[in-house]
Amino acid sequence: MRTYQSLSGSQNFLSEIQNKSWKGEVHSTFNRTINIICDSGELYTIAAEELDNAPNTLRVTDFFDKRPQILVKTPVFSQKGQLMIGETAAIEIQSASEWHYPQIEFPKQYDYAKISKRIEQLNEWLIQLKNTGGYLLNKRQATTYEKMIHVMLWQESEQLLTYLKEKQLFQAMKQLNRVIGLGPGLTPSGDDFLVGLALIFTTVNYPYHSLRQWLINSRTELKKRTNIISYSALDWAIKGSARERIGLFLNELFYGENEGALKIKMLAVLAIGSTSGGDILTGMLAGIKLTLESSR
Template sequence: MSFHNNGIDIGNDKRIDLSRATRWQPDALYLSPQRRQEIDWQSLAQITLASVIQSSSLFYFQSDNIFYQEMSRLLQLHRAKLILALREENCFAIENEMTALLGLGIGLTPTGDDYLSGLSAVLFINGHPANKYRSLFTSVLACARNKTTLLSAITLREAIDQRFRESIHDFIYHALNGEQQNIQQLINEIKKIGSSSGCDMLCGMADAFALTRYDGGNHVNQDCD
């Protein structure tokens, strides 16, 4: 593989032409305290999750393959424990459960990593109260980097830093602005990512929406000791 100013050569007979590509520079996502109170986070979580329960996500594996059944069980177990740790603001448990999810699953970007990418895409929006965990996520990923693939580690790192695909940006942007008329169409675009990566990311985003629910309490608002 060789890189040029206007494209990428792969082997002797393949080329990716970038000569007509333009740079995508979206507006930065931002969540104000007022918008956090106004948005129906629970409804967003339910709509998002409903779209992936009957999907190819390993979180909801339905067949009789024992290997995949066990992997699905572990994914759901550590997913639940991570959400509990975030609700309880337990940094030690957050680190443990994130480490357990890294590399867990199948594909070039394992299921657990894609889930964490979706979770990070919402929790680390500028202005979100969970932003205090960004450095912890970055640190855990750096320490456990060898548990997963290079592509997956890069994808998760970029999601933590709020850099992701246009389809994901559009979905979150519409969610933050209360524009739900085309929300299912935007969800369907994300589901097209990889064989199951988009669905796994949506699982993470659904959980992040539920965590963001504003109830006047202290969830994801206090610093860790």
């Protein structure tokens, strides 16, 4: 059995490994991540060191470069401050730094004009980029199927946003079922859009409490209608947390002054997955736009 060193981890995951008899099993494996489902049904992730921090995630050095063969349903458990993966690997966490998603405060109303201008700049950059799927589709290179999904995503999401703006929350809950799970992929584009929307509604001092509560009330329905990997990201977004690069982008958008830094952080978000980054970004911008318009 080989021992690996961890670089950083979310505070709750490190605490679970250190202080409890934590048990689970491998749920799924990918090139740079391994997902673990614990006995409570919650999903945790071992990630390659080049990835950014995220909720329920432990970043580990060398693990994916010299990857041991790990099969789905391999037992995973904590033992004496280490995370054990069957009889194949032990991950040491003593040197891991704790990571917390930053508290992000929604801007005050006197800053709305500035935020609107920064969003206009983001939209100009997005038009220039060649995106290939989901909400940000380059139609010249798209297949007929991709174009059809693109139209459906926008139609269903725009209707959801209309209901939310008008505070027709019962209708919005019904419409949510037309967005969740929409689109291909492990995390469908509709789900990723909702992650972005949730991250705006759950910012600190968000001005419309009813929208935050609507999200919380939607968790049971969301869990029924998508897979556990996608739901895990949604659930964390509803709790106000996401990958590190998303938090850095939102803080830069709301409070930064450097146009170059904003573009770099936007591109970092767009680099998430195949289309997930663009879909999450679309949801965040839609949530901000809805909020600014509702204040008029």
